[in-house]
Amino acid sequence: MSGPTNGGREAAYQALRESEELHRATLSNISDAVFITDDDDGFTFICPNVDVIFGYAPDEVRAMGRISRLLGEGLFDHAELAARGELRNIECEVASKSGARRSLLIHLKAVAIQGGTVLYSCRDVTDRKQAEEELRLARLQLAHASRLALVGELMASIAHEVNQPLAAIVSNAGAGLRLSADVTGAHAAEVREILDDIRAQGRQAADVVQRLRLLAHKRPLALGPLDVNEVTGEIMKMVASDSSRRGVVLSAELASSLPLVDADRVCLQQVILNLVVNAMDAMDEVGAPERRLLVQTRRLDDAVEVAVRDSGEGISADRLPRIFEAFFTTKRDGVGLGLAIARSIVEAHRGRIWAEDHAGRGATFHVTLPVRTS
Numbered sequence: 277m278s279g280p281t282n283g284g285r286e287a288a289y290q291a292l293r294e295s296e297e298l299h300r301a302t303l304s305n306i307s308d309a310v311f312i313t314d315d316d317d318g319f320t321f322i323c324p325n326v327d328v329i330f331g332y333a334p335d336e337v338r339a340m341g342r343i344s345r346l347l348g349e350g351l352f353d354h355a356e357l358a359a360r361g362e363l364r365n366i367e368c369e370v371a372s373k374s375g376a377r378r379s380l381l382i383h384l385k386a387v388a389i390q391g392g393t394v395l396y397s398c399r400d401v402t403d404r405k406q407a408e409e410e411l412r413l414a415r416l417q418l419a420h421a422s423r424l425a426l427v428g429e430l431m432a433s434i435a436h437e438v439n440q441p442l443a444a445i446v447s448n449a450g451a452g453l454r455l456s457a458d459v460t461g462a463h464a465a466e467v468r469e470i471l472d473d474i475r476a477q478g479r480q481a482a483d484v485v486q487r488l489r490l491l492a493h494k495r496p497l498a499l500g501p502l503d504v505n506e507v508t509g510e511i512m513k514m515v516a517s518d519s520s521r522r523g524v525v526l527s528a529e530l531a532s533s534l535p536l537v538d539a540d541r542v543c544l545q546q547v548i549l550n551l552v553v554n555a556m557d558a559m560d561e562v563g564a565p566e567r568r569l570l571v572q573t574r575r576l577d578d579a580v581e582v583a584v585r586d587s588g589e590g591i592s593a594d595r596l597p598r599i600f601e602a603f604f605t606t607k608r609d610g611v612g613l614g615l616a617i618a619r620s621i622v623e624a625h626r627g628r629i630w631a632e633d634h635a636g637r638g639a640t641f642h643v644t645l646p647v648r649t650s
Contacts, residue, residue, distance in 0.1 A: 312392035320392035331373030449475035523564040558588030
């Protein structure tokens with residue numbers, strides 16, 4: 277049998293050259309850094325784009341000799357890799373040439389390529405890690421703000437409830453003192469002293485209650501220009517994992533080019549988060565395939581609206597007028613302050629909040645905020 281002709285060999289060589297060129301172009305343009313090492317961790321291959329993550333040129337990396345100089349010692353167990361053939365999602369922190377810390381996610385694969393036995397694929401996840409940390413801190417900030425708001429509402433409510441009996445105590449003690457002026461006998465002075473002490477202590481308690489009420493109501497808002505779509509998007513990211521765990525299909529329809537509003541970012545986040553979480557709670561008794569939550573934004577004449585719609589069982593007619601009242605709740609373990617706090621926040625922004633029932637096919641909560649005028 278005759279061998280390939282010169283033309284056939286040339287075509288094969290050309291195909292090989294093109295294949296190698298394709299591989300080089302691919303490796304130099306992907307964001308991952310790829311290495312191959314031998315059994316002694318010495319480099320047998322270094323991708324041309326290694327500088328994207330590490331800041332070193334390929335020749336500088338090769339001069340290091342061993343990959344442990346780049347990624348550190350003890351990254352993985354060679355015996356485990358040999359047994360499993362592949363190790364995924366190994367997290368590693370390295371220092372780039374400039375000294376900046378980079379977070380990597382490394383995928384290892386056992387290979388046999390021209391003396392190389394381990395293939396490393398390194399992905400830079402620094403930005404993702406930073407975003408996750410910022411999200412975690414934002415959640416903590418929201419939780420803290422919610423607790424502060426809850427304490428403020430509790431203080432105001434308790435102060436209101438306690439103030440009335442205190443006023444009655446002080447009034448009755450005063451009346452008793454006036455009547456005791458005409459009373460004589462061995463214990464008359466003692467009775468007057470007791471009544472005077474009751475009145476003094478009652479006034480002191482009333483003063484404490486009044487200071488608590490002022491403290492609860494004098495929490496200034498940090499108003500500033502805000503993009504409602506941006507804040508809504510932040511909340512959607514925050515609840516994504518929770519909605520997935522609950523089997524809720526989360527979607528958003530955000531109107532483009534919305535005007536800015538004057539609002540406190542954390543307070544507005546708290547309102548939208550409360551409405552979204554309440555909407556998911558409302559669908560707990562609904563079959564998983566039917567759990568759908570839609571968040572919409574739109575421009576009104578002189579306001580911006582956020583609407584949160586669920587596919588739960590809706591709000592009964594007798595409960596609808598009361599859902600924003602403090603301590604009114606339809607949840608088994610609810611406190612009944614979430615919507616009351618949301619209403620107080622929205623009204624402090626000169627906005628409006630209300631609910632709409634869809635005849636047993638879910639409910640929609642609406643929030644409107646006036647457009648920024650300056």
